[in-house]
Amino acid sequence: MTSKVVLYMSMSLDGFITGPDDGPDHGLGLGGERLHGWLHSGDGDPASYRPTDDAGSTVFDELMATGAVITGRRTFDNAGGWGGDHHDGVPIFVLTRTAPERPAPGHARYVTDGIASCVEQARAAAGDRDILLHGAATAQECLRAGLLDEMQLHLVPVLLGQGRRLFDNMPADHVELELLRAMDGPGVMHLRYRVHSRSTLPGAASGRGAA
């Protein structure tokens, strides 16, 4: 089995992964906790959020069976670094431009030499297990670099109106997807896609590129 980089994100139908004004005190932004309504009420430890329905628990168990975590600095900080252990002590690679002076807590480490290095290190650590990717900016970097293998999106039937978009700041290239699985859970649709290679449109505007 080949290890895959899999993005796991809850997204509103209008494409937001947080409400407005997300930050360390409001990781999901104003009203953004609506997006996690399909999860069980938890205490901050990711394992405590396991849903009880079949679809939700299946997806959740897959997430928790990953062998490494890649996350952006914003997501990491807003989640309080998961206390240094996202699940089972697997290594957490935090993509950042500049590492803070204080070392990363627990099983986390900062990666400052780019997404390709981050994915390479995570692959080495995960062995034949998949790699969990979290965070919009990091997902966009991974997509632009052609390093994202799959996406497991939890599509929540709500319009948030404003917030942080999962897909943003991307060039006008088409990324073809393939729906691998659709599971309907209570108040959420779990959609798993394979990411195929990008095709650049002839004559396309060059796009805004990296943020």
Next chain:
Amino acid sequence: MTSKVVLYMSMSLDGFITGPDDGPDHGLGLGGERLHGWLHSGDGDPASYRPTDDAGSTVFDELMATGAVITGRRTFDNAGGWGGDHHDGVPIFVLTRTAPERPAPGHARYVTDGIASCVEQARAAAGDRDILLHGAATAQECLRAGLLDEMQLHLVPVLLGQGRRLFDNMPADHVELELLRAMDGPGVMHLRYRVHSRSTLPGAASGRGAA
């Protein structure tokens, strides 16, 4: 049976309903025809696009059974006004700020006194049949006014990267949706949602309001 205002739109997973640079010569923008890949190849007459698969033909037949059309001026112009007849000679209400001097073709008419009047006229014309709504800006106006009853979205497994978004320029209010039906067709997921009333978030940013 109560007549409902139903938005019908093809949308990429990243939320776009056109590629970049849409206009009268490229109604779906650069590369945006990818979004209509689930439809049969047609000749400009909407009826000629009927898909042959079960899911696609079911949704298409529902669309073509509507008793009136509401559309934004941009969508109308980009589609060449459907030659004045979208389907079966039902009236087409074109929401616009300023009506052009030339009268609207065929069964179309311009409505300049706002979305509420537009919906009221369409309801009167449609009788007990549903009303077909087309166009992003008009959908946003309808949502903001609380006049949209349902959405039939054709979710296409592609990231377009850039283009015109279906959900944009909305205030930071939550609009709760209810998934009524999910049908998986070849290369498209047909999702039908009921639109519930908006809830304004306490302390929410006021939003950007009408474009």
